[in-house]
Amino acid sequence: MTLTELRYVVAVARERHFGRAAESCSVSQPTLSISIKKLEDELEVRIFERGTSDVSVTPIGEEIVRQAQAVLDQVNSIRETAKRRHDPVAGPLRLGVIYTIGPYLLPELVREAIERVPQMPLMLQENFTVKLLEMLRAGELDCAIMAEPFPDSGLAIAKLYDEPFVVALPKAHPLASRASISADELRQEKMLLLGTGHCFRDHVLEVCPEYAPFSGNAEGIGKTFEGSSLETIKYMVSAGMGVTVVPRLSVTDEPQPHIAYVPFADPAPTRRVVLVWRRSFTRYEAIAALRNVIYACRLDGVHRLTP
Known part of the structure; x- marks a missing residue:
C-alpha cells in the first residue's frame, strides 16, 4: 500500500469517474486503474463498483476512503510541521x-x-x-x-x-x-x-x-x-x-x-x-x-x- 494509491482512491471517490480522477492526479487512466486494482487485490476487498458510465463506492470502500483521506491529511500535517520550523x-x-x-x-x-x-x-x-x-x-x-x-x-x-x-x-x-x-x-x-x-x-x-x-x-x-x-x-x-x-x-x-x-x-x-x-x-x-x-x-x- 502506498500514498500514491491512497491519493488515487480519494480522487476516484471524489470524481466518481476514473478518467476525471486520473486527470486530476496528472496520470494516465490505465496507471490509475491498475494501481487501484492492485490495492483492492492486496486488501482483498472491492473499493469501487464499476458501472458502464459511472463509479460508485462500496460500503467497505466508504470506510477505506475516509481512512485514506485521514492518512493524507496526516502526511500533509507532517509537511506543514516541517515548513513551520522556518516560517x-x-x-x-x-x-x-x-x-x-x-x-x-x-x-x-x-x-x-x-x-x-x-x-x-x-x-x-x-x-x-x-x-x-x-x-x-x-x-x-x-x-x-x-x-x-x-x-x-x-x-x-x-x-x-x-x-x-x-x-x-x-x-x-x-x-x-x-x-x-x-x-x-x-x-x-x-x-x-x-x-x-x-x-x-x-x-x-x-x-x-x-x-x-x-x-x-x-x-x-x-x-x-x-x-x-x-x-x-x-x-x-x-x-x-x-x-x-x-x-x-x-x-x-x-x-x-x-x-x-x-x-x-x-x-x-x-x-x-x-x-x-x-x-x-x-x-x-x-x-x-x-x-x-x-x-x-x-x-x-x-x-x-x-x-
Whole structure:
C-alpha cells in the first residue's frame, strides 16, 4: 500500500469517474486503474463498483476512503510541521468563499494578504456552501469563508462579522426615499431572488417568508423572479423590474443613478459570516494570519466580531 494509491482512491471517490480522477492526479487512466486494482487485490476487498458510465463506492470502500483521506491529511500535517520550523505561515493557503461574499471581500482581501503575508499566497475557490463543505471534508480546501447556518460537519469555526441586509430599489420607487423599510412593506413588491443553491436566497426568504411558495396567486405575494448572481439582480432592479435584498458589503461607493439602497428598520436582519476549517488542519498560524488580514479590510457597515 502506498500514498500514491491512497491519493488515487480519494480522487476516484471524489470524481466518481476514473478518467476525471486520473486527470486530476496528472496520470494516465490505465496507471490509475491498475494501481487501484492492485490495492483492492492486496486488501482483498472491492473499493469501487464499476458501472458502464459511472463509479460508485462500496460500503467497505466508504470506510477505506475516509481512512485514506485521514492518512493524507496526516502526511500533509507532517509537511506543514516541517515548513513551520522556518516560517509558520509560509506556503499557499487554499481558501473557499461563497458566491455572495467573494466579489465584495476578495479584491481587498487579496491586496491586504499580498502586503501583509506575501509568503502565504491565497489559492481561491468560489462556490456554493454545500460544495465548499464537501471540498473541506475532502481536503481540497484548507478553510472557507461562509455564512451561518450550514450543516454541522465537525469543523472549527471562527466568527468574523455580522452583516446587515439592505433593500435595493429602483430610484423612482416610492420607497426609495425612505430612511428605512420594514419587511412587511415588501409583501406586495416584485421580489428578485437568487436561484436555488445560494444560501443568501434562504436568508432573504427568512426575512420575507411570504415569497417562499413562489406562487403569483397567493394572497399578499408579488410575482418573484430568480437571478444567477447579485450583480445580475441589481441590473434588473435598476431597470425597474422589481426590488431585492442584498448584503451590506455589496453596496459600493460608486454612483448608481438608477438604484437606491435603503436599510431595514430595526431590528435589521443580518447574517453571520465565519471562517471554517477542518479540526485536523494544523496550520493555526496561517488561520490566525488570514483572520488578521480579513480584519484589516474596510468592511464598511458590518459589525466586526472579536475572537
